[in-house]
Every structure is written in structure tokens, then in C-alpha cells.
Amino acid sequence: PEKTAKRRAKHLNVHESGKSDCGVKSNIKSIPGVMTIRGCAYAGSKGVVWGPIKDMIHISHGPVGCGQYSWAARRNYYIGTTGIDTFVTMQFTSDFQEKDIVFGGDKKLAKIMDEIQELFPLNNGITVQSECPIGLIGDDIEAVSKTKSKEYDGKTIVPVRCEGFRGVSQSLGHHIANDAIRDWVFDKLPADAAPRFEPSDYDVAIIGDYNIGGDAWSSRILLEEMGLRVIAQWSGDGSLAELEATPKAKLNVLHCYRSMNYISRHMEEKFGIP
Numbered sequence: 001p002e003k004t005a006k007r008r009a010k011h012l013n014v015h016e017s018g019k020s021d022c023g024v025k026s027n028i029k030s031i032p033g034v035m036t037i038r039g040c041a042y043a044g045s046k047g048v049v050w051g052p053i054k055d056m057i058h059i060s061h062g063p064v065g066c067g068q069y070s071w072a073a074r075r076n077y078y079i080g081t082t083g084i085d086t087f088v089t090m091q092f093t094s095d096f097q098e099k100d101i102v103f104g105g106d107k108k109l110a111k112i113m114d115e116i117q118e119l120f121p122l123n124n125g126i127t128v129q130s131e132c133p134i135g136l137i138g139d140d141i142e143a144v145s146k147t148k149s150k151e152y153d154g155k156t157i158v159p160v161r162c163e164g165f166r167g168v169s170q171s172l173g174h175h176i177a178n179d180a181i182r183d184w185v186f187d188k189l190p191a192d193a194a195p196r197f198e199p200s201d202y203d204v205a206i207i208g209d210y211n212i213g214g215d216a217w218s219s220r221i222l223l224e225e226m227g228l229r230v231i232a233q234w235s236g237d238g239s240l241a242e243l244e245a246t247p248k249a250k251l252n253v254l255h256c257y258r259s260m261n262y263i264s265r266h267m268e269e270k271f272g273i274p
Contacts, residue, residue, distance in 0.1 A: 040164030042066055044173020046129040048259055049181075050160065052076040052210050052235040053243070054086040055124040057116055060093040061109060061141065062131025066164070067093035077214045078237045085122045092116070096133055105139050113148045113157070124240045125156035127180075135163035156240060158184040171258060178263035185243050186270075196245065203231045205249040207264055208256030211236025223253070234260060247271045 010025040039047070042060075047070045050058050060067030071091040080086030094100070094108055113126060126148075128141045141159040149157045160180045162173050204223060209216040216236040223230055231249055232242035246252075252264050252273050267273045 038168075039170035039173070041162045041167035041170070041173035041176060042129060042131055042164040043070060044167070044170030044175075044259070045160050045162035045177035045180075046070055046173075047074060048170060048210065049174055049177035049235060050127050050129065050158075052078070052088060053127075053238050053240060054078040054080055054088050055122075055239045055241075056127060056156075057087050057090075057092055057120060057123045057125075058127045058129055059109070059112060059116075060091070060131060061096075061105070061128050061139075062094065062133050063096045064093050066131045067091050074210065075213045076236055077211045077217075083120070087120065087123065096131075101133055101137060104137060105134070106141075106144050109139070109141065109144050110148060113144075117152060125158070127158040127160055129160050130163050132164045135161065135165070156185065156188070174259040175262050178260065178266070181243060181263055182266055185240070186247060186266075189244060189247070195248065196241070197231070197248075199248050200229055201250060202228045203249050204228045204251045204253050205232040205234065205242075205246045206230055207234045207252045207254045208258075208260035209233060209236055210256070219253075219255070234263075247273070249273055 013022040013024050015022040046058060046060060046066075050056070051070070051074070060070065068091065071089075076088050078086055078088050082089055092112075094105055094112055096105060100108060109128065116123065116126060126145075128145060130139075130141055134141065141161075145157040145159040149155055158180050160177060162176045166172055166176070206216060206219055206223070209219060211217065211233065216233050220230045220233065232238065232246045234243070234246070247267065247270075249267075250273070252267060254260060254264055
């Protein structure tokens with residue numbers, strides 16, 4: 001169609017011999033509020049890294065569309081009772097309206113967290129997955145998270161600045177999510193805390209396996225038959241406790257390099273885990 005052809009004209013061209021490129025316009029940032037065929041930073045954080053953590057509740061903070069679009073799209077299998085102690089296939093959103101854009105959504109976010117605590121008391125933590133409008137209006141999700149964490153006796157509440165417009169693909173969302181784990185999970189662990197399990201020389205973590213259709217379980221069986229002990233799965237069928245246990249691993253077995261190289265490098269540098 002003529003209208004589509006006009007829009008696509010800058011994205012199609014013929015490569016001529018001897019030239020470095022054909023001058024196509026590509027890899028541009030997504031427009032906030034416009035659904036694209038590719039993922040965005042929010043998709044990389046909520047859909048890939050944080051979403052499969054089963055015992056935490058992940059709030060899609062913003063209009064309902066992003067949360068709905070990302071709801072149960074991936075076959076992240078997990079063991080647990082949905083709505084009781086596991087929440088992967090449930091959709092939590094702050095459902096931003098026009099008045100929230102104008103007046104801010106901090107109070108609404110605090111109210112949602114209170115409702116979550118009342119309705120789902122067995123959740124082990126909360127993440128705030130920020131959508132495009134949150135970054136545009138400047139909501140202080142960090143302040144709300146810190147306040148509510150103290151109110152709930154130190155519960156892990158992680159604000160994730162993964163607004164979709166920050167990256168043209170999911171990859172930056174992976175990076176942002178990894179940094180959030182570093183800053184809000186790893187860095188909050190007391191250095192003198194007693195270990196929750198007896199470490200062994202054969203402790204490994206499966207990093208970057210999202211248990212799509214149960215593949216992480218198969219990998220785990222093979223590794224354990226070799227004599228290794230899997231102490232964490234990132235993040236398919238994973239839990240907050242497993243994230244916290246990972247710095248005690250002797251080796252990180254990296255499956256998806258694209259999504260988890262950032263946090264693996266950090267663990268290698270800070271904790272000496274190869």
C-alpha cells in the first residue's frame with residue numbers, strides 16, 4: 001500500500017558494491033506508547049530476567065497494555081501453587097489512567113503494594129517494572145520501594161528502571177534488570193550473615209535458562225548426574241533465595257549469554273566465580 005511504502009522507504013535499499021552500507025534507517029528507539037514487533041527494555045526485564053522469578057510479584061507499573069502484552073506469553077514452567085506461593089502466570093499492573101500521568105502514580109504504587117501484602121502474604125518480594133510513562137513523568141519508584149520495604153520488615157522490593165524507550169531491543173532491559181539484582185539483592189546481603197546452606201566444592205548455578213517448556217529441569221538433571229549440585233536457576237523456576245545463594249556458587253554455567261553476561265561478569269569480578 002502507498003502509505004506503508006512511504007513509511008518503509010527509508011528502511012529498504014539496495015547495497016552497492018564498494019560501499020560500507022546501503023544507508024537504511026534502522027535500530028531506532030521505540031516510540032513510547034507504540035507497540036512494536038520487537039521487544040523493548042521493559043520486555044527484556046519483565047519478560048525475561050525478573051518475570052520467571054516465581055516467588056516474587058512483578059508489578060507492571062504504567063498503563064495496562066504493556067503488562068497485558070507480556071502476560072503469560074512465554075512458557076516459563078515452574079513448581080508451586082499459583083496465587084499462593086508462585087505468581088509467574090499472574091498479571092499485576094498499576095493500570096495508569098490520564099489522572100495518574102498528570103498527578104503521578106507514587107501513591108497508587110504504594111496502595112498496590114499494600115493490597116499485594118494483604119492478598120498474597122506468602123510472596124517473598126516485589127519488583128516494580130517501570131513502563132515508558134513512569135520515566136517520562138519522573139515517578140520516584142525508588143523512594144516508594146524503600147519506604148515500603150522498611151514498613152514490611154525489610155522485605156526485598158526492587159525498583160527497576162526498565163522503561164521501554166531506554167533501549168531499542170530487549171538487550172538493554174536484560175542489563176538494567178541485572179544491575180537491579182546487583183544493587184537491590186546482592187548489595188543488600190549482610191556480609192556477616194550465616195549461610196543458609198552448607199556449601200560444597202561442587203555448587204553451580206545455571207545462569208540464563210528460563211525453563212521454556214521445562215528445559216532448565218533437563219539441564220539440571222544432567223548436571224546433577226555428573227555429580228554437581230545446582231544451587232540456583234536463573235531465572236526459570238527460580239526464587240529470590242536462589243538469587244541470594246548464587247554468590248556462594250563455585251561456577252556459573254551460562255546458557256543465554258545475551259541476557260546474563262552482565263551479572264556473570266560482575267560475580268566473576270566481585271565474588272571470584274568463574
